[in-house]
Amino acid sequence: MQLTFDADVERFRAEFAAFLDANLPSEAETGERAYSSAHVPEWARRWQRLLFDSGWLLPGNPPEFGGRNASILEQYVHLEELDRRRIYHSFNPQGLGIIAASLLSFGSEEQKRRWAVPILRVEITAALGMSEPGAGSDLASLRTRAVLDGDHFVVNGQKIWTSGAHDADVLLTFVRTDPDAPKHKGISVLLIPTDTPGVTRRPFGSLIDRDDVDFNEVFFDDVRVPAENLVGALNNGWHVANGSLGHERTLLWLSFALRLEELARDFRPVDALDRDAYARLVMDAQALRLLGSAALARAARGEQDVAALSVLKLLGSEAVQKASEQAMESAGVAALEHPGMTAPYAHLNLEAFSAGWFERYARSFAGTIAGGTSEIQRTIVAERVLGLPRS
Template identity: 80%
Template structure:
């Protein structure tokens, strides 16, 4: 395998690197941090708008949507350069990577201009209303209902684990519009402004932190939404859902590879067992990078390999969790320390506030859930790779 890129791709990388060198916000300007995944400080809004205007936000998009028509490999080195420097394009990742992407894929031209562009330009932020108390990884089990009455949808139900909802301006909300249809049918998608009467958002803590609030439970009580806010065709929300998660999974493995590679420089093996675990960490990091590069090469040739993304998702998320668990063991009681919240070498990183080993390990469980749980990914691998019958 030749892990190099053609001259045009490296030229693209160099152009982007020069842009970052010239335009990265100074640390003194970027002191305010994001308080949730749908809160963007004003300096970060300016940064995201600059990326959009210069075509560096989502370079694969056309210019009117924050890009420059980049090839897949050019998009990869763009993300690689951001990852290498620890820079985030947006502090509203689900708005950028899932919701705006879904609007561009399934929305009307009017919806793209009214909702997608403001999200991409950080003028508004968005949250994803998908999971429910009785329908987490099983979207088809959702019960939130939307009835069409006089040109409006009247929505009643509840969402949970809705990251950043208390700071978001809009919710991309999955609802049941045909209760008589089979489970996977009869689902639609509505874009609901959070200031609509009847929308109640309640943030709550997590195992990682009871103080830093991002998760929300959202209650929808007789919420009236214009019929024009439906995304895609009525009762075809399952297609939007699979497309939404597809946007999230495409290069998700890169983040796991970066975490593993960073851990190789932070893990301090002492005992023989620690050294064995460190060797596994190094091999996992290299294996994930190689497998991901192979999948990328196939995608660049136009080959569709959904199962490969599932393999990368399971392996990457669980390798990170295992490595953090071993680091937790090696640190002993010191792993329970909560270091002072300080800004490290790069103030643009989402990890700009350092965390103790326990908090990092606790957060790793989210990696095995977001973008499709490990259990669901294993079902896909069983059916599409191993050829096992559907359960």
């Protein structure tokens, strides 16, 4: 097994690292922060456009879409270099990683030009309208309706947990267009501009985000959407959904591995329980790296292994959650205090994070939900790895 990269991949890494060293925005330029996952400060828009124009935004894309036809291994080291410097390449991650990617996979040439390129160049921002009340993990149970009326669809229904919708310019929205079809069929996908009459967005906070509001309820009341905004074929939205989430999952395990390694760097055990937790954290990080490397090698050979990605997502997200919980327990009441209050908890590098340990622990639950819940991943593993019968 070779756990290093070939010379051409390392040359690619060196070229990107040199670009970052020469072009990173200064600290003075980056003063304005983002307030939601679809709010992009002006400096960040300039940064993303520079990445796009230089072919470093999504290097796996062709040049006209912000890339340079990079291999999966080159895409991997691209993400590593961004993380090494703690850099975002986009403050509209769902727009970049899911919506634009879905348009490039399933959209028409006109949709790529009209919607995908402006999203990639952050001339507009996008949000993902999937989840509904009663249709979260089970997306196929969605009830938002779209009825074709001449050259428009008329949309009625509701979405929830729609991150950044109040700041987004367009929603990639999953709707039911054939109510008589089986629930995994009869679904279609529409691009709905958020300024369309009848679209109402209601942002709401959460336990850990009362100030920086991201979640939204979105209501559609007789919203008329041009038929040309249909993405993919009519009633083929389930295929688009699988592709949309697939874009998110391919290298998702890397983010969990990097978070585990960060936790390992900043958690200094002082007693037997801490040492046991630390050893488990290090082993989980190493296991995730090795399993991920094997999956990466298969992807580089052009092989698809959905079950392996489910194993990696399950292991990574739950390991981060367990490690964050142990760190919070070790910190005791300090976990509820401001990160600057470190004494007498010197074994936890609380100042290493902009957020306290409790916030990190609370946020870890998103990892076991977004991109497919742990329960869904276990079902996939049971059926595709263990060969158990469908329930």
